[in-house]
Amino acid sequence: MIDIKLIREKPDYVKAAIKKRQMDLDGVVDEILAVDKERREATGKVESKKAEQNAVSKEIPKIKKAGGDASEVLAKMKALSGEVKEANAKLSEINDKQRTLMLSLPNLPDEDVQPGGKEQNIPDHYFKEKPVFNFEPKNHVDLCESLGMIDYQRGAKIAGSGAWIYRGWGARMEWAILNFFINEHLSDGYELILPPHMLNYECGYVAGQFPKFTDEVYWIQNPTSSEKKFMLPTAETALVNLHRDEILSEKDLPRKYIAYTPCYRREAGSYRSEERGMIRGHQFNKVEMVQYATPEGSDAAFQEMVGKAERLVQELGLHYRVSRLAAGDCSFSMARTYDIEVWIPSMGIYKEVSSASNARDYQARRGNVKYRDANRKLHFVHTLNASGLATSRIMPAIVEQNQNADGSVTVPEVLRPYMGIDVIQPEK
Template sequence: MIDIKLIRSNPDLIKAGAKKKEFDADKIIDDILKYDVRRREITGSVEAMRAEQNAASKQIPQIKKQGGDASELMAKMKALAGKIKEGEAELGEAEAKQNELLLSLPNMPDEDVVAGGKENNQPLRYFKEKPEFDFEPKNHVDLCESLHLIDYQRGAKLSGAGSWVYTGVGARLEWALLNFFIDEHVRDGYQFMLLPHMLKYECGYVAGQFPKFADEDYWIQNPTTNDRKFLLPTAETALVNLHRDEVLEADELPKKYIGYTPCYRREAGSYRSEERGMIRGHQFNKVEMVQYTKPEDSDAAFEELVHKAENLVQELGLHYRLSKLAAGDCSFSMARTYDIEVWIPSMGIYKEVSSASNAREYQARRGNVKYRGEDKKLHFVHTLNASGLATSRLFPAIVEQYQNADGSVTVPEVLRKYLGMDVIRP
């Protein structure tokens, strides 16, 4: 959520930031300011009436004590109480409408983030050269089927399109990736968390996914109660809620967490050729990193997250590129995002396996997460997140980039101790 004080002081700045994200916020901001003026007018009026009411409440006993008639003043106060109630109702309405409009505004992009959509994304660097083959390479779907790593048909039978089953060595390879990621993060001082998969509405609200994107998640309704929850789309949604409505001490920061969860996405499941196999699915595994920091440490934390995510892909020996996203390609809650995209040879395209993002104080304002600074005042923390990593596109990249002429796949060296083999053979 954007600070109303900033909107009041510089509405044109907020409008310009929204335009960079290809979001027309002009009318929304104008309406926010109208409701803000009205809300403050009503507040002033209600406070004046309450002051009059308080003064009268002291006068009435004195009048009665002196033998006077307080009936007229009491009647006046009864009418005033009705006006205060009406004013409070009107104030609640104005506050609710203003809050609804505030929630509809995306986060401000950082100043150095360029305007526009994904066509303006900027590749920053590449790792290794694209793999070259002296034989006719296979695509990951054929490789995974011939090596009995993935069962796509039975996955679709169990759960429909956009689902698969890891089988045998394939399941072990998936688990090896997750163990490798977790070991690396724990070694670097991140606290490992196993989180609930079913979350309350407030979690999506704080993360910035609700109310705007509530239709993109899977919802679960308890048939015997009014309890309704959603399946988390990423561990970030839970991790940024761990300290909701809490005040942290400055020496507690930064807080560094990792969470392993499956991720559940309704919008997945395209039938385009570039989405076949495991490239896009309704459920996939991911290890997520989240940090809570002081504002002045936020930029350094972002660079740390990017470096950690890159380092994992480098240790796997995969060709990838790092891209800085344009404002319109950053998600609703984020001020900046870098994507790590691995090369899928059979498709001739890069696919994102990690997004590192800085929400600044946007999520913390929604979740009321503060820390007590050295000045003894309360300040909002900054929240940051990065995939470390998602596996459903790494798996295809590994089998395609490491494939051999005989149909086997060489296991990346860092995974061999987990998998117990050097080569996966037909």
Template sequence: MLDIKRIKEDPEKVKAGLRAKEVNCDQEVDRILALDKERRDIIFATEQMKAEQNKVSKTIPQLKKAGEDTAPVFQRMGELKSQIAANDETLRTVEAEYRTLMLSLPNLPDEDLKPGGKENNEPLRYFGEPHKFDFPPKHHVDLCTDLGFIDYTRGVKLAGSGFWMYTGLGARLEWALLNYFIDTHLADGYEFILPPHMLEYQCGETAGQFPKFADEVYKIQNPTDDRTHYMLPTAEAALASIYRDEILAEADLPKKFFAYTPCFRREAGSARAEERGMVRGHQFNKVEMFQFTRPEDSDDAFDELVTKAENLVKGLGFHFRTVKLAAGDCSASMARTYDIEIQIPSMQGYKEVSSVSNARDYQARRGNIRFRREATGKPEFLHTLNGSGLATSRIFPAMVEQNQLKDGSVKVPEVLQKYLGGLEVISKK
């Protein structure tokens, strides 16, 4: 949620920032300002009437003692009571619309981002060289099928299109990736979290996914009461709400977490031939990094998360690039995002495997997450950051395609071998 002070101080700058994100919210911003004024006017008028009500009520004993008629006073008290009740009802309506509009505004992009969409994304650096083969390489679907890593047919039979099932050494290889990520984050001093996979609505609201994207998640209606949960699309949705409505001690910051979860997305699988297989699906595994920091520390925290994601990909031996996203390619909740993109040979281009983002105080305002500044004793909104560390649904196909050998076998990355009993090459049985 944006700071209303920021909107009031320079509404045209806010509008321009949102347009840079390819979102025109001019009317919403104007309406928010009008509602804010109306809300403050109603509150002021109500306070004046309550003050009059208190003042008038104090005259009643004096009038009675003097034997004067108190009927006009009681009539005025009734009028004030009715008007206050009407104002309260109007205020509830105004504040409901105000809150809905405030929640609908995306985060403002950092000023150094280029405006526009992905066509203005900026590659910052490259690592390694693109993979080259001296034989016709296979697609990861064929490799995974031939080597018994994944049963696509039975995955669809169990859950429908957009799902797959890991089998045998494929399941172990997937788990080896997750163990590699987890061990690395533990070594870096991050705390391991295993959150619930079903979340309350307010988690999505705090993360910035709701109300705008409420129809893009899997919902579960409780048959015994009126509660509705949703399956988390990413662990960020859970981690962002850990300290919702709490005030942390400044000395306890930063808070550094990572979480393993399956992620559930309603997005339709791509119909393009090069994205067949597990590149785009409804369920995939991911380890997510998350930080709560002081505002002045969030830029350093962002750089730390980017470096951690890059090092994970380096450890697997992949060629990759780090890309600074243009304002319009950042998600609605984020002020800046860097993507780590690797090459999947069959797709003839780069695909994002990690997205590192800084939400600034946007999520903290939505979830009322603050810390108490030691120097002043006053609470302030903190900053939240997240990054994939990593998602496996694109790492896995890149790994088997880039590490394939001429005979159809696949080399196991050195960092994963210890999780597979020292296995170096996986061949067809």
């Protein structure tokens, strides 16, 4: 959520920043300012009525002590009580209206973020050269099937389109990749969290996914109560809620967490032929990084997380690039995002395996997550997240970039201790 003081003091700046996302919300900003003025006036009225009520209430014991008749004052008190109740109801209505309007505003992109949509994304740098083959390379779907790594048909049979089954060396490689990622993060001082997969509404609200994107998750209704939960679309949604409504100590920041979870996405399941296989699915595995940082340490935390995600892809030996996303391609809650994108030879394009993002204090304001500095002053934390990494595109990149002429796939060196094999051979 954006600071109302910023909107109040720099409305033109806020409008211009939102336009960088290719969104025109000038009318909403103007309405927020009008409602904010109305809210402050209503607050003043409530406080004035309460002060008058308090002053009158002090007269009652004096009148009774003097043996006088307090009926007139009591009648005035009753009238004031009704007026206060009515004024509070009006103020509550105004607050709800302002809150709804405020929630419709996305985070403001950082000043150095390029305006425009994804066509304005900027490739920042590359790692290694694109693999070159002296034979006709296969795509990851055919490779994984011939190597007995993935069963797409039975996956679709038991769960529908956008689902697959890891089997044999595919299951072992998936587990190896996850173990490799987790061990690397643990050695860097991150705390491992295994969160619930079913979350309450507040989690989506704090993360910035609700109320705008409530239709993009899988909802679960408890048949024996009114309780309703959703399946997490990413572990970030859980991790940024760990300290909701808490006050942290500055000396304990940054706090660094990782979580392994499956991710459940309703919006997945593209029918484009180039996105078949594991490139886009309704459920996939991911290790997620989240940090809580001070505003002063926020930029350093972001660079650290980008570097960590990059290092994982580097150690797997894959060709990739890092892209700086334009404002319109950053998600609703994020002020800046860098994507780490691996090369998928059969598709001839790069696919994102990690988005490293800085939400600044946008999520912390929604979740009321603060820290106390050395001078005992309270500030909102900054929250950051990055995939470390998503596996459903890592495996296609591994098998396609590491394929051999005989149809085998060379296992990356860092995964061999987990798998106990150097090369995966085609099934006979």
